Amino acid sequence: MMPDLGTYAVPVLSSYGVSLILLFAVIAASIWKARRIRARLEQVESRRDRTT
Amino acid sequence: MASFWEYANPRKFMATSAFLLPWTAGIAGLCLVTGLVWGFFFTPDDFRQGSTVKIIYVHVPSAIMAVNAWLMMLVASLIWVIRRHHVSALAAKAAAPVGMVFTVIALATGALWGQPMWGTWWEWDPRLTSFLILFLFYLGYMALWEAIDNPDSAADLTAVLCLVGSVFAIISRYALVFWNQGLHQGATLSLDREQNIANVFWYPLVITLAGFGFLFLALVLYRTQTEIRARRLKALIAQERMA
Numbered sequence: 043m044m045p046d047l048g049t050y051a052v053p054v055l056s057s058y059g060v061s062l063i064l065l066f067a068v069i070a071a072s073i074w075k076a077r078r079i080r081a082r083l084e085q086v087e088s089r090r091d092r093t094t
Numbered sequence: 095m096a097s098f099w100e101y102a103n104p105r106k107f108m109a110t111s112a113f114l115l116p117w118t119a120g121i122a123g124l125c126l127v128t129g130l131v132w133g134f135f136f137t138p139d140d141f142r143q144g145s146t147v148k149i150i151y152v153h154v155p156s157a158i159m160a161v162n163a164w165l166m167m168l169v170a171s172l173i174w175v176i177r178r179h180h181v182s183a184l185a186a187k188a189a190a191p192v193g194m195v196f197t198v199i200a201l202a203t204g205a206l207w208g209q210p211m212w213g214t215w216w217e218w219d220p221r222l223t224s225f226l227i228l229f230l231f232y233l234g235y236m237a238l239w240e241a242i243d244n245p246d247s248a249a250d251l252t253a254v255l256c257l258v259g260s261v262f263a264i265i266s267r268y269a270l271v272f273w274n275q276g277l278h279q280g281a282t283l284s285l286d287r288e289q290n291i292a293n294v295f296w297y298p299l300v301i302t303l304a305g306f307g308f309l310f311l312a313l314v315l316y317r318t319q320t321e322i323r324a325r326r327l328k329a330l331i332a333q334e335r336m337a
Contacts, residue, residue, distance in 0.1 A: 045135055047145040053210055054148050057203040058134065061152040064202075065309070068195040072313055076320040083327045090330060 102179035104322050111315040118315065122308035129302030137294055149207045151299060155306035157200035160228065163193025163310060164256070164263040167235075171253035181318065183249035184325065186256065187239050188317035192310055194232035201225055224266040231259035245325065 047054050101107045133151035140147035170186035173179055204222065205215040216222065235255050242248035291299070 043135070045145070045148075047148075048139075050145045050210055053206040054145055057149045057152055057206045058130075060202045060206070061156065061199045064195050064199050068192055068313065071191070072317050072320070076316065076323075079320050079324045079327060083323050083330075086327060086330045086334070090334070 099177075099179070102177070102181050104181055104326075107181050108319060108322060111319055115312060115315050115319075118308050118312040122305050122312050125301050125305030125308060127305075129298050129300075129305050132298035133295075133302060137298060140295075143211060146207055146210055147295065149203055150295065151302045153200060153203040153207060154299060155303040156196045156203065157225070158303060159306045159310050160193055160197040160200050160225070161263050161267050162307075163189050163196060164228065164231075164259060166314070167193065167256050168260045168263075171249075171256040174249050175253050180245075180249075180325070181322065183245075183253070184321035185314060185318045186252070187249075188321050189310075189314045190232055190236050190239070192313045192317070194229065194236065196306070196310070197225065197229045197232055201229060221266065224262055227262045228259065228266050231255070231262060235259065245328075 101110060130151055134148055137148065139145045167186040167189050170182040170189070173182035174186070201222075204225075208217070209215050235252055238252050238255055239248050242251060
């Protein structure tokens with residue numbers, strides 16, 4: 043199944059590895075920040091609802 | 095049909111983006127998996143470049159999207175400067191880290207491809223250098239947003255930076271046309287040529303490019319939602335302090 047990359051296996055596999063790691067990192071960072079902000083906003087909104 | 099400017103309303107933007115997000119993310123995932131698997135496993139070696147031609151499926155789409163992301167930020171920044179719509183400024187802010195990641199991927203995969211083909215990881219070639227400068231502009235843009243507390247002032251100043259950086263975004267794309275020298279080859283994909291590259295490489299490349307495009311769109315929608323919530327959070331905290 044794995045293609046024969048010959049003498050260029052290291053640059054080809056490294057390129058895919060680096061790209062996938064960076065893409066997953068930006069997706070994960072976006073999800074992490076979104077969850078953090080949403081939780082904080084819900085906290086502040088519920089506090090505001092209790093006081094009004 | 096709804097006017098484009100209706101999406102300047104954060105509520106309208108949140109509702110529309112919530113509907114679009116699963117579709118764009120789904121199409122991005124489908125195109126990326128199809129294009130990358132096809133390109134990596136089912137395409138032949140190039141007669142000159144051998145198996146390194148497979149790097150094209152991550153290098154070219156990321157390089158194209160690195161420039162397109164900056165141009166999208168330019169349009170959003172101009173909308174902010176001219177019409178003062180906050181959502182457009184927040185969309186530009188949301189796009190910057192994604193564009194920066196695409197630029198890093200293009201630079202890293204370019205170096206990995208360049209070493210076996212050119213015998214060097216890096217050369218001060220017009221296209222490579224302009225991409226490095228574009229990367230520095232992305233860093234500067236993100237740093238400027240974080241450095242200024244007032245969001246409107248930050249949006250104004252980053253819009254100016256974005257306008258200046260657009261010169262390098264355009265140079266990155268057309269460096270070879272302007273200087274006609276350097277190690278880097280000409281454009282792999284072009285609208286003004288009937289035949290780009292052999293179809294066996296071209297089809298998976300176009301699918302991967304669509305995947306990168308939809309991934310960018312999905313991430314910008316998602317991150318803009320987050321920026322809108324963060325802005326509301328900041329306003330509510332300010333109200334609490336005033337009370």
